[in-house]
Amino acid sequence: MNLLLKETKRMPLSSALPFSSLQSSKAFLDSESFYDTLLRCCNALTTLKQIHSSLATSGFIVQSPHLGAQIIIKYSKYGDPISAKSLFLDLRGPNSFLWNTMIRAYANGGHPFETLELYLLMRRTGIAPNNYTFPFVLKACASKSLTLFGKLVHGDAIRTGFDSDIFVEAALVDMYAKCGQTEDGRRVFDRMPRRDLVCWTAMITAYEQAERPQQSLILFHQMQQQGLSADSVTVVSVASAVGQLGDAKRAQSVHAYAVRNAFLEDVCVGNSIIAMYAKCGNVENARLVFDRMKERDGISWNSILSGYTQNGEASEALLLFDHMQVSECKPNPVTALIMVSACAYLGSQHLGRKIHKFIIDSKTGIDITLWNTLMDMYAKCGNLDTAIEMFNDRHPSERNVSSWNVLISGYGMHGHGKEALKIFSQMQEEGVEPNHITFTSILSACSHAGLIDEGRKCFADMKKLSVTPEVKHYACMVDMLGRAGLLYEAFDLIKEMPSPPNDGVWGALLLACRIHGNTELGKIAANNLFQLEPEHTGYYVLMSNIYAASSKWHEVGKLREDMKSRGLRKPAAFSVIEFGKEVHGFHTADQLNPYSREVYRKVEGLAVEMKMAGYVPDLSCVLHDVEEEDKQQILNYHSEKLAVAFGIMKIDPEMAIQVTKNLRVCNDCHSAFKFISYIYRRKIIVRDANRFHHFEGGTCSCKDYW
DNA sequence: ATAGGGTTAG
Structure with a gap:
């Protein structure tokens, strides 16, 4: 044993050598090619560290940039750029290849800030970045949405002339997209003399991520006109875009396209088609795709489960959840989140508790997001007390905005407007910044409790807290004013809206007109709704209610005929x-x-x-x-x-x-x-x-x- | 010797 240790100390790496004959020559043992061979055979991080330390003591690294590069490359392969860094800094005058290797190690290892730090160091050292450098650095900017840094790098690319390299251009488009600057990306895209599939896909994805699905699809069409055909990556983006549009017809044609080109072999494509169908309201087809998949991963299961929940078929999700547990894919924390939401939708505390227990038993851990969802489930199942207890069980430092939001909406939906307001000010005292969801929750809490003045004040405070009122906040206000009988004030607010009112806004007004029996405004609201959502039965019913309340049976009959001709039926209570x-x-x-x-x-x-x-x-x-x-x-x-x-x-x-x-x-x-x-x-x-x-x-x- | 585009939950 002692002998062995001694042996190891003297010749630390001999055991890693595959060719015993190589050990014979003393000269060879000190040569560059010896270490080169050694590095080539090295296949574990610990071995690499041994070689590294041996080389460091023999002073080889400084003499041989080639060996230094090999070690840095290896470290980056093992995802350990930290160990490579000190070696890199010891090197005398590394060339741009080495800089790139080091930058890549950080960028691919998920260290965006270190990547950028190194890039700045490279600039200061006077080493010119090249077409390989920019994609790595831009990726780091993209991952942290560092727009200004991204623009600085873009400027460098222009100055060095690499901005017309197709790889750099694609990376620029992607960087601008991930920084939310879609149009800047589009300018780069438009100026490209030549575009390959990756560039088109990057731009299509950019619009999809910016929630501009129409633009995505236009580009997809243009790309095909250029004679380029999509690959599975493109199809995933296009499917997401169609999902955002909610267009069931287009969903079927994307599906057909994917089938024709055998893209469904790719699990990701299958998953995105499932999600697309679910968002278009066609969960039956989503299920067909799911059933026909040769291979399924956890995302496939989660997609179909959430598809059912999104489409109001939570009980179907619960049935499928039982199948999942005996499948080769075990539920993960995302599954737990979906299932808790399904129980919240059903309002079934019994099932909710069962899932909660399942989560605790499966020991996958409950992070704050899941905790918030559980709180929300209890509140929606009528058990506000448990929701409050769960909120208090969490240490203040662990709570996030959503925790507060859930509590506020919980109080709100149970009609405790005053308590909701109390929590709202308490969260601000504790330094938690309200977001757009907070305001939806607090405004609807005020609405449920008839707290008009308080609601108006919150709405006015939004801008002070730098949250821009969105259409949904206007919907809350219209709901609040309308319920209180201030129908014309609500109508005036609609007219003042900076963007066109949606179904939520007009729906709130229509409901208020039903409560207060106002046929005049009701008709205006209903006509807007029939244009926006001609298939939504609820609005026809509400308008019929308004007519029925004033015994206008003729009008009720006309609406019923209208519904019939559209093939609509009142949803069963x-x-x-x-x-x-x-x-x-x-x-x-x-x-x-x-x-x-x-x-x-x-x-x-x-x-x-x-x-x-x-x-x-x-x-x-x-x-x-x-x-x-x-x-x-x-x-x-x-x-x-x-x-x-x-x-x-x-x-x-x-x-x-x-x-x-x-x-x-x-x-x-x-x-x-x-x-x-x-x-x-x-x-x-x-x-x-x-x-x-x-x-x-x-x-x-x-x-x-x- | 090194590079660019992707899916699930809220």
Whole structure:
């Protein structure tokens, strides 16, 4: 043993030598070619470090730039530029190749700042950068969005004449794109005399990343006209662009293109096609692609799972999640995030807890993002207390803006506007800067609670905190003013908007017109909506509601005809209630639930009891022009009433009855639940498409303001 | 001897 150690000390590298015959000559052992051979055979970082230290003591490196370069190249291969750095600095007058090698080691090893530092040192030393240098340096600028540095490097490229090298140009386009300066990139692109596929793809990707999918597709078209055909990288970008457009028809043609050229062999292409279909609302085709994939990775699974969640088929996602667990791909933290969101969408606390437990058991760790999503899930499943506890369980230094945002929106959706405002100022006191999502949350919290003055103040404060009001913030304001009956103030705000109002803005106004029975503004809002979203059934229904409330049956009929001719049908109302481990769903007037006979009897009984307590059915909630008696029957069978009736029969009297509905809760049901909460002394919690209603002792937490 | 374009969640 001792002998061996001695041996190693004297001849540290002999054991790494593959050719024993090479050891014979003393002269050879000290020669450059000996170390060269050694380096060529070296295949581990530890061996490389041994060779390095041996060379350093023998003083070889300084004499032989070739060996120095080999070591630096090797270090960069093993992703250890730090070890290469000191060697590099010891070298006397490294040439530009060595500089490039060192810069590359940093750039590819994920050390952008060190890359740039070295580049500056290179400039100061007076070594000229060349066509190889720029792509590495530009990549570093791109990865940290360092626009100014990027422009400086661009200037250097122009001065040295390398700005017309096709590799440098492609890197410039990419750098400007990643720095958010798409048009600067476009100028470089336009001035190129010759463009290959990589340059086109870089520009197509640039527009896609800038969320300008139309431009991406125009360029893709132009590229094909130039006689260039796409490869799988291009197709991935084009698929993302089509996904952003949400154009289902184009999605099919991109899919067909990918099939024709056998690009689906590439897993990435398959994944991006799945995501594209999901964003275009065609999750069925996404599933077909997923099912036909020869190989799937975690991203394939996550894409299809989130596809289902995005398209309102969260229960399908939960089914597929079970398949995933027995597949060769195990759930990762992103999967966890998707599944928690799926439970939040369903409003199912039982499933949410199950997933939460799964995450804890799988020990993959819960980062702050997942923690925030879990908080959000609990809030959306009606359990605001757990969300608050989870917020407090996290050390202040671990919380990020999203943690605060989730808490604010949680308070908001449960109608606690004052608390939301308190949290909003607390976060600012703690030095957390509000972002655009914070303002969406706080404005909608003010809206739910009818806190008009506070809301106006927050909206005005946005600019002070250098957050530019976006269309969605205007939508919140219109919603807030509109609900409060300030319809014309809301309309004036729309007219002042710097960018054209979208469906969210007009939708908020339309809803407000329904609450306050304003046909005039309602018509304006509806006409805009029919143009923007001709396929969206909800708006036809809302407008019909407005007409029905003032008995304009002729207009109601016209709208119904209009819907029919477009092939639209009112989405079925659906309410869900959890009973132990069972989840029970109720459609209006369906007989599918095993308890439906009991539930129907109960609901009719409830109507009688409520009437004795003073309840008057709100017949304006029935859209059809039918007999009064039929209207009462239709109201009784609303899905949320069926679910609540079920709850009264089955759920432990000590526990709250919690119901989730896919659409907004109707006026009549809202009034009925106040009576039921009083008569039966029960807490009823209803989550509708918009917010939570907590009924207790004859009142609702929304104070009839929703 | 060295180089440029890519996918999932919120």
